[in-house]
Amino acid sequence: MKYISTRGNFNPAVSAAAIRLGMVPGGGLFVPETFPAAQLEEWASLSYRDLAVEIFSRYLTDFSREELQNYVNAAYSSDRFDSDRVVPFTDLGDQLTVMELWHGPTAAFKDVALQLLPHLLTAALKKEGHGRDAVILVATSGDTGKAALEGFKDIEGTHIVVFYPENGVSAVQEKQMVTTGGSNTHVVAVTGNFDDCQTMVKQIFADDQFNQRLWDNGLEFSSANSINWGRLVPQIVYYFYAYFDQVRKGRIQNGDPLNFCVPTGNFGNILAGYYAQRMGLPVHKFICASNRNKVLTDFFADGVYDRQREFYRTASPSMDILISSNLERYLFEMAGRDAEQVRSWYDQLEETGRFQVSESIREQMSELFYAGFADESETAAQIKAVFEQYNYLMDTHTAVGMRVYRQYVEATGDTTVTVLDSTASPFKFNRAVTGAVTGKDVSDRDEFALLDELQQFSGVPVHRALNGLQQLKAVTPQVIDSSDGSRLLAEILFD
Protein backbone atom coordinates (compact mmCIF):
# COMPACT_ATOMS: atom_id res chain seq x y z
CA MET A 1 0.00 0.00 0.00
CA LYS A 2 1.33 3.41 -1.01
CA TYR A 3 0.28 6.88 0.15
CA ILE A 4 -0.35 9.79 -2.18
CA SER A 5 -0.78 13.53 -1.59
CA THR A 6 -4.21 15.19 -1.61
CA ARG A 7 -2.58 17.96 -3.65
CA GLY A 8 -0.74 15.77 -6.12
CA ASN A 9 2.66 17.14 -5.17
CA PHE A 10 4.53 14.06 -3.89
CA ASN A 11 5.55 10.68 -5.24
CA PRO A 12 3.68 7.68 -3.82
CA ALA A 13 5.32 6.83 -0.49
CA VAL A 14 5.31 3.83 1.85
CA SER A 15 3.48 4.20 5.17
CA ALA A 16 6.69 4.60 7.19
CA ALA A 17 7.59 7.62 5.07
CA ALA A 18 4.12 9.13 5.47
CA ILE A 19 4.28 8.64 9.25
CA ARG A 20 7.80 9.99 9.53
CA LEU A 21 6.97 13.12 7.53
CA GLY A 22 3.58 13.74 9.19
CA MET A 23 2.35 15.86 6.31
CA VAL A 24 3.39 16.33 2.69
CA PRO A 25 6.34 18.76 2.71
CA GLY A 26 4.86 21.14 0.11
CA GLY A 27 1.41 21.18 1.74
CA GLY A 28 -1.22 18.44 1.47
CA LEU A 29 -1.96 15.26 3.39
CA PHE A 30 -1.06 11.64 2.80
CA VAL A 31 -3.97 9.37 1.87
CA PRO A 32 -4.01 5.65 1.04
CA GLU A 33 -3.90 4.90 -2.68
CA THR A 34 -6.81 2.47 -2.30
CA PHE A 35 -9.10 1.26 0.48
CA PRO A 36 -8.46 -2.38 1.41
CA ALA A 37 -11.56 -4.59 1.55
CA ALA A 38 -13.01 -5.46 4.95
CA GLN A 39 -13.73 -9.09 5.86
CA LEU A 40 -16.97 -8.73 7.79
CA GLU A 41 -17.51 -12.45 8.38
CA GLU A 42 -13.93 -13.29 9.33
CA TRP A 43 -13.43 -10.27 11.59
CA ALA A 44 -16.71 -10.49 13.49
CA SER A 45 -15.42 -12.54 16.42
CA LEU A 46 -11.95 -11.00 16.84
CA SER A 47 -10.72 -9.29 20.01
CA TYR A 48 -9.91 -5.57 19.78
CA ARG A 49 -6.20 -6.31 19.51
CA ASP A 50 -6.53 -8.98 16.83
CA LEU A 51 -8.88 -6.79 14.83
CA ALA A 52 -6.34 -3.95 15.06
CA VAL A 53 -3.59 -6.20 13.67
CA GLU A 54 -5.83 -7.26 10.74
CA ILE A 55 -6.62 -3.69 9.80
CA PHE A 56 -3.10 -2.33 10.31
CA SER A 57 -1.56 -5.14 8.26
CA ARG A 58 -3.65 -4.02 5.27
CA TYR A 59 -2.65 -0.35 5.53
CA LEU A 60 0.89 -0.54 6.92
CA THR A 61 2.24 -3.10 4.48
CA ASP A 62 5.88 -2.07 4.93
CA PHE A 63 5.66 -3.21 8.59
CA SER A 64 5.76 -6.93 9.34
CA ARG A 65 2.79 -8.58 11.04
CA GLU A 66 5.04 -9.39 13.97
CA GLU A 67 6.03 -5.73 14.37
CA LEU A 68 2.39 -4.68 14.29
CA GLN A 69 1.40 -7.37 16.78
CA ASN A 70 4.11 -6.15 19.18
CA TYR A 71 3.00 -2.51 18.95
CA VAL A 72 -0.62 -3.45 19.48
CA ASN A 73 0.23 -5.56 22.52
CA ALA A 74 2.25 -2.71 24.01
CA ALA A 75 -0.24 0.06 23.19
CA TYR A 76 -3.47 -1.67 24.18
CA SER A 77 -2.30 -3.71 27.17
CA SER A 78 -4.66 -4.09 30.10
CA ASP A 79 -2.53 -1.83 32.31
CA ARG A 80 -2.94 1.01 29.79
CA PHE A 81 -6.66 0.61 29.13
CA ASP A 82 -8.81 -0.15 32.16
CA SER A 83 -11.25 -2.19 30.15
CA ASP A 84 -10.14 -5.56 28.89
CA ARG A 85 -12.01 -4.79 25.70
CA VAL A 86 -10.05 -1.52 25.23
CA VAL A 87 -13.22 0.17 24.02
CA PRO A 88 -16.40 -0.76 25.98
CA PHE A 89 -20.02 0.09 25.14
CA THR A 90 -23.06 1.18 27.11
CA ASP A 91 -26.45 0.70 25.46
CA LEU A 92 -29.01 3.46 26.11
CA GLY A 93 -32.29 1.95 24.99
CA ASP A 94 -32.73 -0.21 21.85
CA GLN A 95 -31.48 2.23 19.28
CA LEU A 96 -28.44 3.92 20.78
CA THR A 97 -25.09 2.68 22.03
CA VAL A 98 -22.39 4.83 23.58
CA MET A 99 -18.87 3.82 22.51
CA GLU A 100 -16.58 4.84 25.37
CA LEU A 101 -13.24 5.78 23.84
CA TRP A 102 -11.77 7.16 27.07
CA HIS A 103 -10.59 4.16 29.05
CA GLY A 104 -6.93 4.87 28.32
CA PRO A 105 -4.31 6.46 30.58
CA THR A 106 -5.45 10.10 30.24
CA ALA A 107 -9.27 9.72 30.13
CA ALA A 108 -9.64 11.12 26.59
CA PHE A 109 -10.17 9.41 23.24
CA LYS A 110 -6.86 10.67 21.89
CA ASP A 111 -5.17 7.87 23.87
CA VAL A 112 -6.41 5.28 21.36
CA ALA A 113 -4.21 6.84 18.69
CA LEU A 114 -1.43 8.32 20.83
CA GLN A 115 -0.66 5.06 22.60
CA LEU A 116 0.12 3.44 19.25
CA LEU A 117 1.74 6.31 17.32
CA PRO A 118 5.08 6.35 19.23
CA HIS A 119 5.71 2.72 18.27
CA LEU A 120 4.93 3.39 14.60
CA LEU A 121 6.96 6.60 14.59
CA THR A 122 10.13 5.19 16.15
CA ALA A 123 10.00 2.21 13.77
CA ALA A 124 9.36 4.56 10.82
CA LEU A 125 12.43 6.61 11.76
CA LYS A 126 14.53 3.45 11.78
CA LYS A 127 13.16 2.34 8.41
CA GLU A 128 13.10 5.71 6.66
CA GLY A 129 15.37 8.01 8.62
CA HIS A 130 18.94 7.64 9.68
CA GLY A 131 18.33 6.14 13.07
CA ARG A 132 18.19 9.56 14.71
CA ASP A 133 16.18 10.15 17.87
CA ALA A 134 12.88 11.95 17.38
CA VAL A 135 12.14 15.27 19.05
CA ILE A 136 8.40 15.73 19.34
CA LEU A 137 7.16 19.26 19.99
CA VAL A 138 3.52 19.73 20.98
CA ALA A 139 1.60 22.95 21.53
CA THR A 140 -1.49 22.10 23.53
CA SER A 141 -4.60 23.69 24.93
CA GLY A 142 -4.92 20.75 27.34
CA ASP A 143 -5.92 17.26 26.22
CA THR A 144 -3.47 16.46 23.44
CA GLY A 145 -0.46 17.41 25.56
CA LYS A 146 -1.16 14.88 28.27
CA ALA A 147 -2.13 12.11 25.84
CA ALA A 148 1.10 12.70 23.87
CA LEU A 149 3.20 12.77 27.06
CA GLU A 150 1.74 9.43 28.19
CA GLY A 151 2.19 7.91 24.73
CA PHE A 152 5.85 8.89 24.37
CA LYS A 153 6.88 8.53 28.02
CA ASP A 154 9.98 6.31 28.26
CA ILE A 155 9.76 5.29 24.59
CA GLU A 156 13.35 4.77 23.53
CA GLY A 157 14.62 7.04 20.77
CA THR A 158 12.19 9.89 21.53
CA HIS A 159 12.12 13.16 23.45
CA ILE A 160 8.86 14.99 23.96
CA VAL A 161 8.44 18.65 24.88
CA VAL A 162 4.95 20.02 25.51
CA PHE A 163 4.22 23.75 25.56
CA TYR A 164 0.98 25.04 27.06
CA PRO A 165 -0.37 28.55 27.71
CA GLU A 166 0.42 29.50 31.31
CA ASN A 167 -3.13 30.45 32.26
CA GLY A 168 -4.90 28.71 29.40
CA VAL A 169 -5.50 25.16 30.68
CA SER A 170 -7.61 23.87 33.55
CA ALA A 171 -6.07 23.04 36.94
CA VAL A 172 -6.72 19.33 36.38
CA GLN A 173 -5.17 19.42 32.90
CA GLU A 174 -2.07 21.19 34.21
CA LYS A 175 -1.76 18.74 37.08
CA GLN A 176 -2.08 15.81 34.68
CA MET A 177 0.79 17.13 32.57
CA VAL A 178 3.23 18.01 35.34
CA THR A 179 2.80 14.61 37.04
CA THR A 180 3.68 12.50 33.98
CA GLY A 181 7.14 11.37 35.07
CA GLY A 182 9.42 9.57 32.58
CA SER A 183 13.00 10.34 31.61
CA ASN A 184 12.25 11.85 28.18
CA THR A 185 9.28 14.14 28.93
CA HIS A 186 9.34 17.93 29.38
CA VAL A 187 6.54 20.36 30.12
CA VAL A 188 6.90 24.11 29.61
CA ALA A 189 4.43 26.92 30.35
CA VAL A 190 4.41 29.84 27.92
CA THR A 191 3.17 33.32 28.80
CA GLY A 192 0.40 34.18 26.32
CA ASN A 193 -2.44 32.19 24.81
CA PHE A 194 -2.65 28.95 22.84
CA ASP A 195 -2.04 30.71 19.52
CA ASP A 196 1.24 32.16 20.87
CA CYS A 197 2.30 28.63 21.83
CA GLN A 198 1.34 27.21 18.46
CA THR A 199 3.10 29.98 16.52
CA MET A 200 6.23 29.54 18.61
CA VAL A 201 6.32 25.79 17.92
CA LYS A 202 5.79 26.31 14.19
CA GLN A 203 8.67 28.80 14.11
CA ILE A 204 11.01 26.38 15.84
CA PHE A 205 10.03 23.58 13.43
CA ALA A 206 10.83 25.86 10.47
CA ASP A 207 14.14 27.16 11.86
CA ASP A 208 16.88 25.81 9.52
CA GLN A 209 19.73 26.55 11.90
CA PHE A 210 17.99 24.77 14.73
CA ASN A 211 17.23 21.78 12.51
CA GLN A 212 20.90 21.58 11.53
CA ARG A 213 21.94 21.67 15.16
CA LEU A 214 19.54 18.84 15.95
CA TRP A 215 20.89 16.82 13.05
CA ASP A 216 24.48 17.32 14.25
CA ASN A 217 23.41 16.02 17.64
CA GLY A 218 21.79 12.85 16.24
CA LEU A 219 18.25 14.20 16.50
CA GLU A 220 15.40 15.24 14.19
CA PHE A 221 12.02 16.90 14.62
CA SER A 222 8.89 14.86 14.17
CA SER A 223 5.23 15.56 14.67
CA ALA A 224 2.47 13.82 16.58
CA ASN A 225 -0.40 16.02 15.45
CA SER A 226 -3.74 14.79 14.26
CA ILE A 227 -3.00 14.91 10.54
CA ASN A 228 -0.29 12.24 10.88
CA TRP A 229 -1.43 9.02 9.19
CA GLY A 230 -0.15 7.16 12.25
CA ARG A 231 -2.85 8.86 14.32
CA LEU A 232 -5.66 8.22 11.89
CA VAL A 233 -5.19 4.53 11.17
CA PRO A 234 -5.68 3.39 14.83
CA GLN A 235 -9.08 5.10 14.83
CA ILE A 236 -10.47 3.00 11.97
CA VAL A 237 -10.41 -0.08 14.20
CA TYR A 238 -13.11 0.92 16.68
CA TYR A 239 -15.71 1.58 14.00
CA PHE A 240 -15.52 -2.09 13.03
CA TYR A 241 -15.32 -3.15 16.65
CA ALA A 242 -18.52 -1.22 17.47
CA TYR A 243 -20.26 -2.82 14.52
CA PHE A 244 -19.35 -6.34 15.63
CA ASP A 245 -20.41 -5.52 19.20
CA GLN A 246 -23.91 -4.76 17.93
CA VAL A 247 -23.93 -7.94 15.81
CA ARG A 248 -22.85 -10.04 18.81
CA LYS A 249 -25.64 -8.59 20.92
CA GLY A 250 -28.16 -9.36 18.20
CA ARG A 251 -29.13 -5.70 17.82
CA ILE A 252 -28.27 -5.95 14.11
CA GLN A 253 -27.49 -8.77 11.67
CA ASN A 254 -24.04 -8.85 10.10
CA GLY A 255 -24.53 -6.85 6.90
CA ASP A 256 -27.18 -4.43 8.25
CA PRO A 257 -26.25 -0.73 8.34
CA LEU A 258 -25.53 1.32 11.49
CA ASN A 259 -25.32 5.08 12.09
CA PHE A 260 -22.37 6.73 13.82
CA CYS A 261 -22.70 10.06 15.60
CA VAL A 262 -19.34 11.79 16.18
CA PRO A 263 -18.58 14.98 18.14
CA THR A 264 -16.16 16.63 15.75
CA GLY A 265 -13.34 19.18 15.82
CA ASN A 266 -10.50 18.47 13.43
CA PHE A 267 -12.60 15.92 11.50
CA GLY A 268 -10.10 13.12 12.31
CA ASN A 269 -12.37 10.82 14.26
CA ILE A 270 -15.28 10.96 11.84
CA LEU A 271 -12.94 10.63 8.85
CA ALA A 272 -11.63 7.35 10.28
CA GLY A 273 -15.26 6.17 10.33
CA TYR A 274 -15.69 7.23 6.71
CA TYR A 275 -12.56 5.26 5.77
CA ALA A 276 -14.06 2.21 7.52
CA GLN A 277 -17.18 2.68 5.40
CA ARG A 278 -15.07 2.87 2.24
CA MET A 279 -13.50 -0.45 3.24
CA GLY A 280 -16.99 -1.98 3.29
CA LEU A 281 -18.43 -1.30 6.75
CA PRO A 282 -22.23 -0.96 6.31
CA VAL A 283 -23.11 2.60 7.41
CA HIS A 284 -26.39 4.39 6.81
CA LYS A 285 -25.40 7.86 8.11
CA PHE A 286 -22.53 9.66 9.80
CA ILE A 287 -23.87 12.37 12.08
CA CYS A 288 -21.29 15.15 12.37
CA ALA A 289 -21.85 17.10 15.61
CA SER A 290 -20.34 20.52 16.31
CA ASN A 291 -20.56 22.95 19.21
CA ARG A 292 -21.13 26.68 18.73
CA ASN A 293 -18.07 26.80 16.48
CA LYS A 294 -20.25 25.32 13.74
CA VAL A 295 -18.07 25.85 10.68
CA LEU A 296 -18.73 22.22 9.61
CA THR A 297 -22.51 22.41 10.09
CA ASP A 298 -22.60 25.42 7.79
CA PHE A 299 -20.31 23.74 5.28
CA PHE A 300 -22.53 20.68 4.98
CA ALA A 301 -25.59 22.94 4.69
CA ASP A 302 -24.48 25.32 1.97
CA GLY A 303 -21.17 24.05 0.59
CA VAL A 304 -19.26 27.12 1.80
CA TYR A 305 -16.32 26.61 4.15
CA ASP A 306 -15.79 29.95 5.84
CA ARG A 307 -13.38 30.20 8.72
CA GLN A 308 -13.73 33.98 9.02
CA ARG A 309 -16.16 34.08 11.89
CA GLU A 310 -16.23 34.69 15.58
CA PHE A 311 -14.45 32.09 17.70
CA TYR A 312 -16.27 30.93 20.85
CA ARG A 313 -14.81 29.35 23.97
CA THR A 314 -17.18 26.57 24.97
CA ALA A 315 -17.52 23.87 27.61
CA SER A 316 -16.38 21.38 24.93
CA PRO A 317 -12.99 23.01 24.28
CA SER A 318 -11.49 20.14 22.27
CA MET A 319 -14.01 21.00 19.55
CA ASP A 320 -13.31 24.74 19.56
CA ILE A 321 -11.77 24.65 16.10
CA LEU A 322 -12.31 26.71 12.98
CA ILE A 323 -9.89 24.90 10.67
CA SER A 324 -10.77 21.21 10.52
CA SER A 325 -7.51 20.00 9.05
CA ASN A 326 -8.55 16.43 8.26
CA LEU A 327 -11.49 17.63 6.16
CA GLU A 328 -9.02 17.92 3.28
CA ARG A 329 -8.81 14.12 3.09
CA TYR A 330 -12.59 13.81 2.85
CA LEU A 331 -12.79 16.54 0.19
CA PHE A 332 -10.17 14.70 -1.85
CA GLU A 333 -12.60 11.76 -2.05
CA MET A 334 -15.62 13.98 -2.71
CA ALA A 335 -13.75 15.63 -5.59
CA GLY A 336 -13.20 12.21 -7.18
CA ARG A 337 -9.54 12.37 -6.11
CA ASP A 338 -8.94 15.47 -8.22
CA ALA A 339 -5.81 16.90 -6.57
CA GLU A 340 -5.90 20.08 -8.67
CA GLN A 341 -9.37 20.83 -7.32
CA VAL A 342 -8.24 20.27 -3.71
CA ARG A 343 -5.24 22.48 -4.21
CA SER A 344 -7.41 25.25 -5.60
CA TRP A 345 -9.82 25.10 -2.62
CA TYR A 346 -6.99 25.25 -0.11
CA ASP A 347 -5.23 28.06 -1.96
CA GLN A 348 -8.49 30.00 -1.72
CA LEU A 349 -8.83 29.17 1.97
CA GLU A 350 -5.37 30.54 2.59
CA GLU A 351 -5.86 33.66 0.51
CA THR A 352 -9.45 34.57 1.35
CA GLY A 353 -10.40 32.44 4.38
CA ARG A 354 -13.14 30.61 2.48
CA PHE A 355 -13.97 28.32 -0.44
CA GLN A 356 -17.12 26.84 -1.96
CA VAL A 357 -17.70 23.37 -3.41
CA SER A 358 -20.05 22.75 -6.32
CA GLU A 359 -23.70 21.94 -5.77
CA SER A 360 -23.22 18.38 -7.02
CA ILE A 361 -20.42 17.79 -4.49
CA ARG A 362 -22.56 19.27 -1.72
CA GLU A 363 -25.39 16.90 -2.61
CA GLN A 364 -23.03 13.95 -2.67
CA MET A 365 -21.75 14.92 0.80
CA SER A 366 -25.25 14.88 2.25
CA GLU A 367 -25.98 11.35 1.03
CA LEU A 368 -23.86 9.83 3.79
CA PHE A 369 -23.45 12.73 6.24
CA TYR A 370 -25.85 14.72 8.38
CA ALA A 371 -24.42 17.72 10.24
CA GLY A 372 -25.77 19.72 13.16
CA PHE A 373 -24.68 21.68 16.20
CA ALA A 374 -25.60 22.23 19.83
CA ASP A 375 -25.21 25.46 21.77
CA GLU A 376 -24.03 25.71 25.38
CA SER A 377 -27.39 25.52 27.12
CA GLU A 378 -28.59 22.63 24.91
CA THR A 379 -25.41 20.74 25.76
CA ALA A 380 -25.83 21.23 29.52
CA ALA A 381 -29.53 20.28 29.31
CA GLN A 382 -28.60 17.10 27.45
CA ILE A 383 -26.15 16.01 30.18
CA LYS A 384 -28.89 16.44 32.75
CA ALA A 385 -31.58 14.75 30.63
CA VAL A 386 -29.42 11.69 29.89
CA PHE A 387 -28.47 11.37 33.54
CA GLU A 388 -32.10 11.53 34.61
CA GLN A 389 -33.39 9.17 31.95
CA TYR A 390 -30.62 6.54 31.94
CA ASN A 391 -28.58 7.25 35.07
CA TYR A 392 -25.65 7.68 32.69
CA LEU A 393 -23.08 10.44 33.02
CA MET A 394 -21.62 11.91 29.83
CA ASP A 395 -19.03 14.63 29.25
CA THR A 396 -19.68 17.88 27.38
CA HIS A 397 -18.28 16.70 24.02
CA THR A 398 -20.34 13.53 24.05
CA ALA A 399 -23.39 15.58 25.04
CA VAL A 400 -22.98 17.77 21.95
CA GLY A 401 -23.16 14.54 19.95
CA MET A 402 -26.20 13.33 21.90
CA ARG A 403 -28.08 16.54 21.27
CA VAL A 404 -27.37 16.47 17.53
CA TYR A 405 -28.35 12.79 17.40
CA ARG A 406 -31.74 13.70 18.87
CA GLN A 407 -32.15 16.53 16.35
CA TYR A 408 -31.38 14.06 13.60
CA VAL A 409 -33.97 11.54 14.79
CA GLU A 410 -36.56 14.29 15.10
CA ALA A 411 -35.82 15.58 11.63
CA THR A 412 -35.74 12.22 9.86
CA GLY A 413 -37.60 9.66 11.98
CA ASP A 414 -34.70 7.29 11.26
CA THR A 415 -34.73 4.22 13.55
CA THR A 416 -31.37 2.77 12.47
CA VAL A 417 -29.29 1.69 15.48
CA THR A 418 -26.76 4.42 16.20
CA VAL A 419 -23.34 4.37 17.87
CA LEU A 420 -22.45 7.62 19.66
CA ASP A 421 -18.69 8.18 20.00
CA SER A 422 -17.97 9.25 23.58
CA THR A 423 -14.67 11.13 23.48
CA ALA A 424 -13.89 11.99 27.12
CA SER A 425 -14.63 10.84 30.64
CA PRO A 426 -17.16 13.13 32.33
CA PHE A 427 -14.61 13.68 35.12
CA LYS A 428 -12.24 15.29 32.67
CA PHE A 429 -14.66 18.21 32.26
CA ASN A 430 -16.04 17.96 35.75
CA ARG A 431 -16.88 21.63 36.31
CA ALA A 432 -19.32 21.83 33.41
CA VAL A 433 -20.68 18.34 34.05
CA THR A 434 -21.24 18.92 37.79
CA GLY A 435 -22.93 22.23 37.04
CA ALA A 436 -25.20 20.54 34.49
CA VAL A 437 -26.32 17.56 36.58
CA THR A 438 -26.68 19.35 39.93
CA GLY A 439 -28.04 22.61 38.54
CA LYS A 440 -25.69 24.49 40.91
CA ASP A 441 -23.35 27.30 39.98
CA VAL A 442 -19.91 25.75 40.50
CA SER A 443 -17.93 28.21 38.39
CA ASP A 444 -15.54 29.25 41.16
CA ARG A 445 -15.23 25.92 42.97
CA ASP A 446 -11.95 24.03 43.26
CA GLU A 447 -11.76 21.44 40.44
CA PHE A 448 -10.27 18.75 42.63
CA ALA A 449 -13.05 19.07 45.20
CA LEU A 450 -15.53 18.84 42.34
CA LEU A 451 -14.14 15.44 41.30
CA ASP A 452 -15.28 14.04 44.65
CA GLU A 453 -18.53 15.90 44.57
CA LEU A 454 -19.40 14.56 41.12
CA GLN A 455 -18.56 11.03 42.22
CA GLN A 456 -20.80 11.39 45.29
CA PHE A 457 -23.66 12.89 43.36
CA SER A 458 -23.61 10.44 40.45
CA GLY A 459 -22.37 7.25 42.09
CA VAL A 460 -19.87 6.90 39.21
CA PRO A 461 -16.26 6.38 40.36
CA VAL A 462 -13.67 9.01 39.39
CA HIS A 463 -11.64 7.88 36.34
CA ARG A 464 -8.38 6.36 37.57
CA ALA A 465 -6.34 8.82 35.50
CA LEU A 466 -7.77 11.66 37.59
CA ASN A 467 -8.07 9.94 40.94
CA GLY A 468 -5.38 10.87 43.47
CA LEU A 469 -3.84 13.30 41.01
CA GLN A 470 -3.21 15.85 43.72
CA GLN A 471 -0.96 13.46 45.63
CA LEU A 472 1.27 12.57 42.66
CA LYS A 473 4.78 13.92 42.45
CA ALA A 474 4.76 17.03 40.27
CA VAL A 475 7.53 18.90 38.51
CA THR A 476 7.46 22.69 38.52
CA PRO A 477 7.35 23.68 34.86
CA GLN A 478 9.55 26.46 33.59
CA VAL A 479 7.63 29.51 32.50
CA ILE A 480 9.02 31.20 29.41
CA ASP A 481 8.21 34.03 27.06
CA SER A 482 7.20 32.88 23.57
CA SER A 483 10.39 34.46 22.17
CA ASP A 484 12.45 32.14 24.34
CA GLY A 485 11.38 28.75 22.98
CA SER A 486 14.46 27.75 21.02
CA ARG A 487 16.85 28.84 23.77
CA LEU A 488 15.04 26.66 26.30
CA LEU A 489 14.76 23.77 23.87
CA ALA A 490 18.52 23.89 23.26
CA GLU A 491 19.05 23.76 26.99
CA ILE A 492 16.79 20.71 27.31
CA LEU A 493 18.21 18.81 24.35
CA PHE A 494 21.90 19.68 24.17
CA ASP A 495 23.08 20.19 27.74
Ligand SMILES: *Cc1c(COP(=O)(O)O)cnc(C)c1O
Ligand atom coordinates in the same frame (compact mmCIF):
# COMPACT_ATOMS: atom_id res chain seq x y z
C1 LIG B 1 -9.90 15.92 20.01
C2 LIG B 1 -11.25 15.74 20.62
C3 LIG B 1 -12.43 15.80 19.84
C4 LIG B 1 -12.43 16.10 18.35
O1 LIG B 1 -11.90 15.05 17.58
P1 LIG B 1 -11.46 15.31 16.07
O2 LIG B 1 -10.78 14.07 15.64
O3 LIG B 1 -10.53 16.49 16.11
O4 LIG B 1 -12.69 15.61 15.30
C5 LIG B 1 -13.64 15.60 20.48
N1 LIG B 1 -13.70 15.37 21.81
C6 LIG B 1 -12.60 15.32 22.58
C7 LIG B 1 -12.74 15.10 24.05
C8 LIG B 1 -11.34 15.48 22.02
O5 LIG B 1 -10.25 15.44 22.81
